[in-house]
Amino acid sequence: MxxxxxxxxxxxxxxxxxxxxxxLTNQTINDRxxxxxxxxxxxxxxxxxxxxxGGLNAILQVAANQEGKAITTHSSGxxxxxxxxxxxxxxxxxxxxxxxxxxxxxxxxxxxxxxxxIECEPTLEAREQGVRDVIARTGAVLVHPFDDExxxxxxxxxxxxxxxxxxxxxxxxxxxxxxxGGGLLSGTSLTTHYLSPETRVIAAEPxxxxxxxLSFRSGCVEKAxxxxxxADGLMTTLSERTLAIIREHxxxxxxxxxxxxxxxxxxxxxxxxxxxxxxxxxxxAAILKNKDQFAGQKIGIIVTGGNVDLGKxxx
Amino acid sequence: MxxxxxxxxxxxxxxxxxxxxxxLTNQTINDRxxxxxxxxxxxxxxxxxxxxxGGLNAILQVAANQEGKAITTHSSGxxxxxxxxxxxxxxxxxxxxxxxxxxxxxxxxxxxxxxxxIECEPTLEAREQGVRDVIARTGAVLVHPFDDExxxxxxxxxxxxxxxxxxxxxxxxxxxxxxxGGGLLSGTSLTTHYLSPETRVIAAEPxxxxxxxLSFRSGCVEKAxxxxxxADGLMTTLSERTLAIIREHxxxxxxxxxxxxxxxxxxxxxxxxxxxxxxxxxxxAAILKNKDQFAGQKIGIIVTGGNVDLGKxxx
Numbered sequence: 001m002x003x004x005x006x007x008x009x010x011x012x013x014x015x016x017x018x019x020x021x022x023x024l025t026n027q028t029i030n031d032r033x034x035x036x037x038x039x040x041x042x043x044x045x046x047x048x049x050x051x052x053x054g055g056l057n058a059i060l061q062v063a064a065n066q067e068g069k070a071i072t073t074h075s076s077g078x079x080x081x082x083x084x085x086x087x088x089x090x091x092x093x094x095x096x097x098x099x100x101x102x103x104x105x106x107x108x109x110x111x112x113x114x115x116x117x118i119e120c121e122p123t124l125e126a127r128e129q130g131v132r133d134v135i136a137r138t139g140a141v142l143v144h145p146f147d148d149e150x151x152x153x154x155x156x157x158x159x160x161x162x163x164x165x166x167x168x169x170x171x172x173x174x175x176x177x178x179x180x181g182g183g184l185l186s187g188t189s190l191t192t193h194y195l196s197p198e199t200r201v202i203a204a205e206p207x208x209x210x211x212x213x214l215s216f217r218s219g220c221v222e223k224a225x226x227x228x229x230x231a232d233g234l235m236t237t238l239s240e241r242t243l244a245i246i247r248e249h250x251x252x253x254x255x256x257x258x259x260x261x262x263x264x265x266x267x268x269x270x271x272x273x274x275x276x277x278x279x280x281x282x283x284x285a286a287i288l289k290n291k292d293q294f295a296g297q298k299i300g301i302i303v304t305g306g307n308v309d310l311g312k313x314x315x
Numbered sequence: 316m317x318x319x320x321x322x323x324x325x326x327x328x329x330x331x332x333x334x335x336x337x338x339l340t341n342q343t344i345n346d347r348x349x350x351x352x353x354x355x356x357x358x359x360x361x362x363x364x365x366x367x368x369g370g371l372n373a374i375l376q377v378a379a380n381q382e383g384k385a386i387t388t389h390s391s392g393x394x395x396x397x398x399x400x401x402x403x404x405x406x407x408x409x410x411x412x413x414x415x416x417x418x419x420x421x422x423x424x425x426x427x428x429x430x431x432x433i434e435c436e437p438t439l440e441a442r443e444q445g446v447r448d449v450i451a452r453t454g455a456v457l458v459h460p461f462d463d464e465x466x467x468x469x470x471x472x473x474x475x476x477x478x479x480x481x482x483x484x485x486x487x488x489x490x491x492x493x494x495x496g497g498g499l500l501s502g503t504s505l506t507t508h509y510l511s512p513e514t515r516v517i518a519a520e521p522x523x524x525x526x527x528x529l530s531f532r533s534g535c536v537e538k539a540x541x542x543x544x545x546a547d548g549l550m551t552t553l554s555e556r557t558l559a560i561i562r563e564h565x566x567x568x569x570x571x572x573x574x575x576x577x578x579x580x581x582x583x584x585x586x587x588x589x590x591x592x593x594x595x596x597x598x599x600a601a602i603l604k605n606k607d608q609f610a611g612q613k614i615g616i617i618v619t620g621g622n623v624d625l626g627k628x629x630x
Contacts, residue, residue, distance in 0.1 A: 022337060043588040044339075044587075044588055048588060266625065269590055269625060270625065272359075273358040273359055273363060273589065273590040273591075273621035274588060274589070274590065275584055275588040275589065275590055276588075306588035310581065310584060310585065310628070310630050311630065313625070313628070315625050315626065
């Protein structure tokens with residue numbers, strides 16, 4: 001189990017490399033929801049997303065323990081940038097396996113951090129084979145995007161800061177995070193359990209990638225009935241590890257449609273002047289959809305990132 | 316002349332009604348410019364722009380001194396919202412004369428603050444006649460968007476916060492603001508003169524509304540050779556009042572093209588995850604265009620606002 005100590009050690013380990021991102025509020029959105037919302041702005045984090053935390057916590061330890069001569073992962077999203085960024089901090093080469101269909105802007109971001117991009121076919125099999133090839137060739141260590149205790153402990157540090165900066169004197173009634181593979185959600189729920197046990201953790205998930213809610217109910221890692229959502233960071237299924245933590249420490253999972261996600265994203269852009277990616281808008285969409293459930297509550301929201309393609313906006 | 320005392324009094328007067336907006340930095344943009352930039356984020360200000368400061372400072376005094384039973388102004392932009400917002404704070408009715416061609420979203424924002432919108436033809440004559448009609452009908456007091464010492468003192472307060480939060484231990488080499496009517500620029504230059512006299516103030520202006528640079532050189536209020544710019548907040552000419560302050564306390568005015576403004580705006584959106592309006596990108600565009608002049612400098616930039624129409628983005 002991931003202890004409070006290991007999360008606090010992660011925070012101390014990564015602190016020199018990350019931003020302490022601000023916690024922002026907005027009167028209009030409070031009025032519109034009937035709740036008091038505190039947005040932990042990880043869109044301002046290094047690489048534009050909370051994933052920098054988990055990548056750093058894992059890779060700083062790989063380097064300190066001399067576990068390998070290089071780092072590898074497969075990702076088409078923010079984890080690719082997080083690994084490339086973290087590997088550069090410790091001076092290790094990084095080999096990122098990316099589907100050839102990934103946006104050019106994301107490949108360029110990874111290259112910009114000095115990593116090597118290995119293109120593969122856009123299937124999970126091809127991605128995993130690509131990583132095996134890299135390991136055989138270079139002796140690299142795999143840093144999985146979420147099925148890794150060090151990554152989870154790193155993601156858990158955002159909630160330390162949220163609670164320190166806005167969780168007093170009145171504690172949060174609820175802390176919310178979106179759920180994809182569950183690395184952020186399980187970390188968020190662990191930190192909340194340790195530091196603010198009176199607070200409920202509630203997750204939010206797109207209807208078009210509704211696997212976590214099924215797994216949460218059945219206790220087995222389930223696949224989504226279908227995958228079709230604007231929230232491109234949330235398409236992954238849980239792992240056994242993240243599901244176990246989530247079943248123990250998360251109170252509920254709510255689902256929202258792409259229309260509701262887009263409306264919530266637009267509300268944050270227009271009223272808070274923050275660029276957030278669709279995945280980041282999923283918790284607010286769930287609050288707007290379930291106002292009665294959240295009325296009068298003090299709610300913390302992890303805003304996961306701000307990496308969007310400005311040429312392909314949904315509005 | 317507007318004294319330091321009057322600016323500090325303005326700050327104390329408006330403080331309960333405004334946000335103390337953050338000063339943000341970005342490593343990528345520092346690397347790209349070769350300078351150290353500090354962005355004073357007035358896009359996070361009430362009504363989404365610094366104009367809340369000047370409107371409040373004027374209207375709080377109108378109310379305290381019982382100078383009138385209502386407030387009026389003509390504006391198609393952020394000043395309209397600022398006056399509507401400030402009037403509501405003091406419980407005075409506001410009558411905002413807006414050209415019928417103003418975007419519906421801006422009219423709705425003004426209506427949302429409880430003000431009455433009076434539509435007129437999109438000419439300066441029609442706007443001024445509309446205000447005269449309101450005054451005759453209601454006894455309202457006009458709050459001009461920039462040609463007003465109380466408004467200028469209000470706008471000047473953003474620079475107090477910028478200097479307090481980021482102007483030590485090393486003072487700014489340069490503080491930059493865009494220039495339209497000159498209310499913000501004259502206030503910025505006065506505060507800098509009083510609180511950080513070693514700092515130069517440099518303004519930036521669109522090529523497609525290049526009146527201030529002509530006025531700055533000739534000493535008379537000049538019109539722009541032509542008006543065509545994406546920076547819709549900067550189309551106004553100076554007044555005698557703002558020109559006099561600017562000629563005394565501003566070191567230089569630089570001009571940039573709409574292409575340069577759009578590129579700078581996109582850079583801030585993509586790298587800082589901040590929604591800023593085109594006018595706000597004009598100073599950064601000037602730095603990117605004149606890198607040699609600014610290399611190695613510590614520079615404060617007033618980010619004026621974040622009110623953009625998401626349906627009409629230039630990228």
